[in-house]
Structures are given as structure tokens and as C-alpha cells.
Amino acid sequence: MKKVLLTTTAVVFTAGFVSAGDMSMSGSVKLTYGSFGTGSLAGAAVDDFTSEADLDIAATSAGGNITMTGTLELDESGEAAGPVTISSGALVFTYDANDLGALAVAPDGTFAGAGDDGETNNYGDYSVAFSAGGIGVTYTKDQETSDNAMSVSYAAGALTLTLDTIDETNGPTDVAGGLQYGSGDNKTTVGATYVTGPYTIAISGDDQATQNWDASVAMANGDTTITVAADETNMMSVGIGYTNGAMTVSARQEFNNAAGDDSETEVSLTYTDGALTFSAASDSGQTGHFGDEAEMLLSAAYTDGDVTVAAKGTDQDEMEVSVTFAF
16 A cells, blocks of 8 residues: 555656656766865965765746746755746846846955955846847846846847946845945946958947947957957057867967056966866966966866866965766
8 A cells, every 4th residue: 555655646746747847957066175265365274175065956837938947956055046037039037136247246355254355246136138130138137226237239240239238336235244345337338349251340438437448350260360459548459369179279468558567468278188178377467366266277177977077276376176976
């Protein structure tokens, strides 16, 4: 009798999932040794082991003209609801509390604790997006402060026009962890991009009291792309990107940087050979930073089936080795 009841329950449970829509699960388990900082904050003084476990349960309902998706996120620190989307035709509504990146402000540095690393943190709560006939509109808002951002684009053949407005007057007010924030941007920016043959020409400018503008011309020739750019400070830069099979190389040099810092030099290389990936990156503008934002970062990874073994280090004498199983 007990076996019969269990079988009956399983049938009802499965039928419930079928009627609700599609469901999928994904996750990972990670063991790490080392100490890595982030942004302007150094890591722990002593290398140590840490472990992480993540499980995402995603569900989608698409039985009619309205599609809804949602995710339950579980990890070692607890559970949380992931992004929820509702879409119909050309409209998409997304809710993801304090995680939509159209609104992002860095902490003001007064907390001087975990997370106060000088890197921007998202705080947008919901967005409404429309896309049809070459027109795209996305509106993002923070529910607590009414800070908002809107992006409008129109594409017709080789020409793309954009209009972006952002109001981060208040900054985040409901972010956990004791971090303190000031205000961010408050501006409107218009831009245009035109593609003709191998050339891509882009210009943009905003309406701030001290106006910012950017202009660039990129030329693609086979595996190589060269970009020349300038801005309102009379700073100019030349960049080159090259991709050939397993290798990708990029470099960028600034000239006449008016920010008071040395003109930045950026170089990066990535090489992939089957299961092995190696990368190196250097950015002189990241002096004094830690972790993935350090001035120099070297990393390597090897994947064997579902398991990835990775190692990375920086010019700040940081190192980290990890083994990750993804499913």
C-alpha cells in the first residue's frame, strides 16, 4: 500500500509541473584556495580555503500569449528570488531587486568595510522594454528613490541613433551591508553610429554643464580592427584588436590624458587550445587595485568534463586556485 501511494503522489507531482510550464535546474560547487581582493580593497592577509554551492531553479510558463519566467536561487548563504520577467509581443517587464545595471553607483568610501571597494553596484529594481520595427526603448527604475534611466534607439540600415537619459540623484538607499552611497549621474546623452564599408563612425555628447563628448572611427580589415578615438579633454587613443583562430590580442594607448594621470596603456591576450585557456591583461589605469581589477592579471583554466581547474594571480602578490563542478 505504501508503494502505491508513493507512485500516485509522484504522478500528481509530475503532472503539476507539466501544466505549469517548463522547469530546469543548474548549479555549481566550487572550492577555492588563496586570497583575492576586489577593486580598491585588498584580500585577506592569509591564504585560506573557501567553498561555494549554488543551485538555480528556473521555471517558464508559455502556454498562451503571455510568457512568464522566474528563478529561485539557492547558495551557501541562503535563498533568494532571481529575476522575474513577463513578456507579450514586443513588451518585456523585468523585476530584479537592486540588480538591474542601468542604475549603478559606487560606494562613497566612508564605510571602509567589506564591499566598499570603489566599484559600482547595481540598484535598479524593474524595467519595461519595447522593441519593434528598428525602434528599441528601455525604461529602468529604482522603486525606493525613483532614480531612473531610459534608453531609446532607432536603427535604419547603416545608421543607428540613440538617446539615453539617467537620473541617479539619490543613489541606492536600500542596499544591505552598511555601505553608504552618494548621487551618480544626471544627464541626457545623444549619439549616432554609422557603418560604411569597413568603417564604423560613432559620436556622442551629453547636456551636462561641463559637456562630455566622444568620437571614434574603427576600421576592420580581416582579423584586425583599429580604432582611433577622442573626447572633450583632447585625450586621444589608438586601439588595435586582432583575432586569429585560438588567439585574441588587443592593445590601446592613450595620449594627452588631461585627467592628471599618466596616459593609460592597455594590453590583453587570450589563447585557447581545446580544454586549456590562458589569458594575460595589463592596464596602467588600474594602479593600486586588487583582484580581477588589478593592474596586471594572469589566469589559466583547464576543463575536464564538468570540472574546471583554474588559477590566477596579480601584480599585488595575490593568488587563487579553484576547482569548480558545474551541472
